[in-house]
Structures are given as C-alpha cells and as structure tokens.
Amino acid sequence: MKNKKVLRLTVSAMIAAVYLALTMLFFAISFSPMQSRLAEALTVLPYFTPLAIPGLFVGCLISNILGGNGIWDIVIGSLATLLSAFLTYKLTFDRPRRKWLAPLPPVIINAVVIGAMLSVLYELPLFVTMFEVGVGQVIACYVAGFPLMLLFERSKKIGELFKRFS
Template identity: 50%
Template sequence: MKKTRFITQAAMIAAIYVVLVEVFKPFSYGMIQVRVAEALTVLPFFTPAAIPGLTVGVIVSNIIGPYGLLDIVLGSLATLIAAYLSYKMPKKLLVPLPPILVNAVIIGAMLYYIFLGTPDEVPLLAIMGWVGLGQLIACYGLGYPLIKILEKYKEKVF
C-alpha cells in the first residue's frame, strides 16, 4: 500500500508539473522566466514522493521544451538536487531556498552556454540573477503560500 501511494503521488506531481509548464509556457522558458510549476518544489516538505515526481515532471517538460538534451539532463539534475535538499530542510521557511539557488546556478550556467555567441548573449551573473529572481517569485511567491494551504490538509492528502 505504501509503495502504491508513493508511486501515485509521484506520478500526480509529475503530471501536474507538466500541465503547469504547458499552460504557462510563455513564462516557463528563457533567460527571464517564472516557471509557475516551480511552486510545486515545496512538496518535498510533505512527501519524499515529490523528489522523483518533480524530477520526472521536469524531464517531460524539457523534452517538450526548446533547449533539447542539455536542458533535459541539466534541468532534471538541478531539480533532483534541489528537491532532495528541500526535503532535508530543517525549517519550513527554508524549503523554497534550494530550488532558487540550485536553479540560479545550474540553469543560469546552462542558458549562458546556450546563448553564448548569439545576439541574445548576456553575462553569466546576469542570467543567474534572472533565473534566481524567477525562482524566487515561483518558490516563495507561489510555493510558500502553497505550503500554508497544504498544511491544513496534510493528513488527508499526504
């Protein structure tokens, strides 16, 4: 029963993540992005099933997305690391922090590499800053209120 619940939760989180990326696609990719689905990165606070769920959601979203294999690999790796670190956070207030920092560095560096030598080239720290700002909006602006809402239903949902 526990294994079935874990797999079901992970699959539902992955599916919701992909749907949110697709619904808000214009904001989900690029140097300046607010990926609304990143609000779900707070879910490891409630269940470890969110770790594979978020990772699979990112893999599927990035398969559909514009940046190809590099984004599939690095995006899912960044998510896996951030989700695990969020799961290990000792305080609720810190749960959204790993996705902000990990994505700012990994996705920022990836986007810098992708746009290097193009007319859209921007300094590395600027891209990291923009990615971090988008993550801050998604993770604390949307994700932290999600924690507060889900806490009321924790026993029924998770």
C-alpha cells in the same frame, strides 16, 4: 503491501503531471532566457513527503524533453530540480520550524545552475541570467510556493494524504 506501492507511485505521478501541466500552460516563460517556471512552486512539496522528489524530477524531465532547449536542459535542468527537491526534503522534513527554508534550495540551485546553462545556450552574460533565473525562482518558490505550502499545511485532508503514503 503491493497496493501501498501503487498508491505511492500514483502520488508521485500526480505531482509529475501537475508540474508538467503548469510548465506547458506557461510555456512562454518556462523556457525563455529570463526563465520563470510557475511549476517550481511545487518544489516545496518535499517538505511534506519524499514522494515529491521523484514526482518533481519526472515532471521536470518530461517538461524539458518537450520544451525545446535541448539535451542540456533535459539533463542539467532535470538534475537541478532533482537536487533541489532532495535538499528541500533533507533541510525541512520533520523540522516544522525550518519551513521557511523549503523554497531556498530550488532558488539557489536553479539561479546558479540554470542561470549558467542559459548563459551558455543563449550567449548571454552569466550574472545577468543567474540573477534573472533567481528572481523567477523567488517568485515561483516564495511568492507562489510558500503560500501553497502553508495552505497544504492547514488542510487536514492533504496532510493526511501525504502522511498516509510517505
């Protein structure tokens, strides 16, 4: 039993590490007013396992601490990712016909919440920042994340990993 807890923690930590690495690798576009985080492609992972929820939250939290947009991004940005991951899980887990919905919560929540936050931080027009973040999220979540989800779905080994530790 103790070993299974360690393995679950390890899966969440690996997701957090990949989120952090992708965010830092693409730092220039991850923390700009017209934000597009490629790491947000990983927000489809709660479709497979609830272990992705804390992993995404911790990865985003650490990224935001290192990112330089301050306490607003650390708190609001990280909570937006947590809410997105939780809603993705609730909307799609054990509902394979709803898989196209998996990227939707991160797109909508980040467009509104992060768009509003960036509007305040950078003193930019609200709807412009919401639109720009929304476009970045569509690129990350639907253009990159959805194909990643389909690839994971076809991979028997990844599927077994998620089922084994969920």
